[in-house]
């Protein structure tokens with residue numbers, strides 16, 4: 001079958017919550033999964049890189065499921081898909097691997113569908129939120145930078161802000177994994193009003209700290225709504241966050257964990273983080289990815305996912 005030319009899509013890792021902004025703030029990081037997709041007769045999946053041994057090779061693969069959800073949304077019935085995935089984002093570690101797969105699959109449908117010209121970022125985000133279950137990671141993956149997301153009657157919405165260039169993210173990745181589904185089940189259905197008020201103030205401060213005042217990152221990353229509640233299920237993560245914060249670093253649980261994100265206030269703080277992190281963790285200096293997901297048609301030019 002001769003279909004549209006192959007499309008290559010690059011999607012960044014993301015860190016959600018950033019301390020107090022549970023389910024709303026996200027930060028895109030310069031670590032990427034890439035997929036090459038083309039319309040085909042039937043469905044085929046090839047995977048290389050991180051997780052290649054565990055991930056499915058059939059229609060249950062998350063990129064394919066998101067692709068099919070987007071095809072339904074677009075009213076398109078393709079005969080099949082050839083997917084080749086190259087993964088660099090660790091899965092189940094709190095670095096937005098599932099969001100990256102979801103965004104890649106939805107962008108694949110928009111890029112390959114013959115009836116579509118351009119990509120409607122608002123529709124992509126709204127569907128990605130439905131498939132993923134929360135908007136923070138998919139928003140940052142799609143749009144890049146620091147994203148703030150919320151929901152209204154039309155679904156998820158988001159805006160992206162430029163991060164102060166002095167902010168230097170460092171990610172500490174353990175060998176252990178924790179499913180986001182399991183981590184969400186650990187949270188209580190209600191929270192004390194005082195804790196909600198505490199987090200509202202810190203989340204507001206967080207936006208200022210990340211965009212203009214990195215010296216405020218330590219107080220701006222305090223949280224009372226999710227990290228302590230999940231801590232007993234990732235004790236090494238909770239201990240590392242505590243040790244790093246005691247040493248003056250703005251450390252938080254990355255997404256649902258168990259990775260730890262450290263937000264440095266100036267370039268050059270990464271070596272100081274290394275001195276606190278025990279053996280057994282992989283420490284990655286990951287700059288902010290400002291542009292978000294990228295779609296490239298064949299050997300041609302590369303576009304941001306967001307249409308103008």
Ligand SMILES: Nc1ncnc2c1ncn2[C@@H]1O[C@H](COP(=O)(O)OP(=O)(O)OP(=O)(O)O)[C@@H](O)[C@H]1O
Nearest residue numbers: 062091092093094095096097098101179180255256
């Ligand atoms: N690149 C991928 N290809 C296919 N499936 C993936 C991919 N990445 C993640 N998944 C699926 O998503 C699951 C992990 O999602 P989960 O939400 O638990 O963790 P995460 O997205 O890495 O972390 P977080 O949501 O806290 O940032 C994997 O077990 C796998 O089923």
Ligand SMILES: N[C@@H](CCO)C(=O)O
Nearest residue numbers: 016022023180255256
């Ligand atoms: N806000 C989500 C992020 C998951 O990466 C959670 O903490 O459950």
